[in-house]
Amino acid sequence: MTVAAEYGGSSRPPAGGEASPEKLLVPVLSAFWDQPESWTLETYRRHEGYEGLRKALAMSPDDVIAYVKDSGLRGRGGAGFPTGMKWQFIPQGDGKPHYLVVNADESEPGTCKDIPLLFANPHALIEGIVIACHAIRAHHAFIYLRGEVVPVLRRLHEAVREAYAAGFLGKNILGSGLDLDVIVHAGAGAYICGEETALLDSLEGRRGQPRLRPPFPAVAGLYACPTVVNNVESIASVPAILTKGKDWFRSMGSEKSPGFTLYSLSGHVASPGQYEAPLGITLRQLLDMSGGMRRGHRLKFWTPGGSSTPMFTDEHLDVPLDYEGVGAAGSMLGTKALQCFDETTCxxxxxxxxxxxxxxxxxxxxxxxxxxxxxxxxxxxxxxxxxxxxxxxxxxxxxxxxxxxxxxxxxxxxxxxxxxxxxxxxxxxxxxxxxGRGCPFDPAKSTLWADNDAHLGVNA
The missing domain is CATH 1.20.1440.230 (NADH-ubiquinone oxidoreductase 51kDa subunit, iron-sulphur binding domain)
Known part of the structure; x- marks a missing residue:
């Protein structure tokens, strides 16, 4: 796996010149994925872990919502809806319990960002959960994880245990008066449960099927109570915003799509993996820093946000990979799953x-x-x-x-x-x-997905 932490530098080119491709990467969520035992609480605290939570707990819930809203953070699960605005929709003073549900049911073909994030840095999600629950006045949070990823499930359970032991979860968190319990729930492997209302039905023990809306989850979600459903990366990005500031976050990306994000580069490329960069980077830049397509081949078509988004061709290499740029070009940014296919693919x-x-x-x-x-x-x-x-x-x-x-x-x-x-x-x-009465491609050369060498990051 290619980890963005291998590269450093600022997110924007210096005035008067273009930055090298590597300097466009900005490791935040992936900053210490390559360190020994990166998933532990000890490692996380060495990298300003839970400092954002301390700042958030010193603010009122409404101020936290306003701060995240002002940062411009948009949901990283596909639709790109403003995260702070989603929190703001939760009715206050309604006398009902409020819930936070984290959608970790990652199953879009080509998408592979949330699972590596949870495997390497689960405490970023847990800290973000506590901040979000403080903001929406919730005392219960659920993480809905794909049941197939057993190693991630075990690591996440251990991270939750560590957080409880350290006083970041449970009763009276850090003396703030906030009580919060986090439940990790393993799903049964249904793609449809990535849809937020189907996820809620599954979490309640029913067959996972989408609900009719309205009412929306913010009004009648889990157990018919106000609920916020957020993607893993969306919640995990919140601690860094509180720690480093909303202006720092807005200094990256574009005006309407600010901040950093994880791009999943896969397929017939020399070095597939996760690349953390500001929104608005192009596929050409990502390919430049990852070694390009496998040797001797050229790009034929690619997806900007997984297989459910309209495909692009090599003429779209310079489309800014943010919500507005991809939308204007006729597709959707989605989950930023960049599947690249060369000319051998039918x-x-x-x-x-x-x-x-x-x-x-x-x-x-x-x-x-x-x-x-x-x-x-x-x-x-x-x-x-x-x-x-x-x-x-x-x-x-x-x-x-x-x-x-x-x-x-x-x-x-x-x-x-x-x-x-x-x-x-x-x-x-x-x-x-x-x-021609059949496929014109040679089956021996037409590999739908990357061959073994490409999977290993070796030039064929």
């Missing part, structure tokens, strides 16, 4: 595999997603095998259009995105499958 095969995933993970609650993803898979398999007709290209576009914006949650939209974007940029390749 676009039809890649889209078919993604669609198979969404069809498998559909909860079945709504007809557009349940039926639409099924029929997309059947047609895409026929196209890939050369059994389809040219009219089937319009048919898959029509089915995707009947899913997009018409399904119960965003899973349907995510399934439709690769269809629309691949037809936009690579329709000719779809036609080659049909007219």
């Amino acid at each position: 676009v039809v095969r890649a889209v078919t595999r993604w669609t198979e995933f969404y069809a498998h993970e559909s909860c079945g609650k709504c007809t557009p997603c349940r039926e639409g993803t099924y029929w997309l898979v059947q047609l895409l398999r026929d196209i890939e095998a050369g059994r389809a007709r040219t009219a089937d290209l319009d048919k898959i576009a029509d089915i995707a259009d009947n899913i997009n914006g018409k399904s119960f949650c965003a899973l349907g939209d995510g399934a439709a995105s690769p269809i629309f974007s691949s037809l936009k940029y690579f329709r000719e390749e779809y036609e080659q499958h049909i007219t």
Whole structure:
């Protein structure tokens, strides 16, 4: 894994010149991932751990919310909704218990930032949880983690135990009068439970399916009480904002998308891994500092935010990777999962595999997603095998259009995105499958995901 802590320097180029690619990285969350026992409380406290909490507890809850809101922190789970504003939606004086739920059910294809963060630095999340619960006046917090990642689950349990023993969790935290209990809950591996309302249903012991909204979780969430649902990286970013200041945070990134974030670089690249940089960096810059595509190959297409976001091509290498820049170019920043595919990859095969995933993970609650993803898979398999007709290209576009914006949650939209974007940029390749009666790519060379050498960070 490539860790951003290998690089230092400021986040912005110096006046009058461009910074080297490495200087654009700004390790904060990943600052000491490479140190021995980085996950322990002792290591975390050596790096200003829980100093942000002390500052937050000296402020009123409303002042903490205002501070995070002024920092410009936006949710790192995909939608990019302002974190402070989300906290502000919690009604006060309602006489109901308030809850914080951390969404650690990371399962978007290509996304791999929250799990490494929890594995290497779980106390950043715990400190952020205590600050957030102080702000929204909550006394119970839940971390919903994918049950498959057992080593992370064990490490997170140990970090919570350490926090309790040190007085950062439990009764009267640091003498502030705040009582807080944190529960780590292991999910059962359903992609749909990454959707916040399906996650809440699962946490309550029911089948994970999206809820009808309104009411929104801020009004009637967990156990029908006001609830904030935040992504791991969103909450883990809060302590640094309190410690170093909102102006420091806003000095990075862009005006509307300030701060640092984790980019997950994977696929046919020389050095896949996590790169922590200010929002607004470009894929070209990330590839420059990571050794580029695997030797002898060129970039063909890539995703800016995981497989549920419309794909880009090599003409988008200089698109700023922030919410506004990616949106203006026709896609979504999402979870910042940068999957890069070279010219050996069959676009039809890649889209078919993604669609198979969404069809498998559909909860079945709504007809557009349940039926639409099924029929997309059947047609895409026929196209890939050369059994389809040219009219089937319009048919898959029509089915995707009947899913997009018409399904119960965003899973349907995510399934439709690769269809629309691949037809936009690579329709000719779809036609080659049909007219040529099969895939024009050599199966021996067409590797959908990175080969073993690329996974190991070695140039093929």
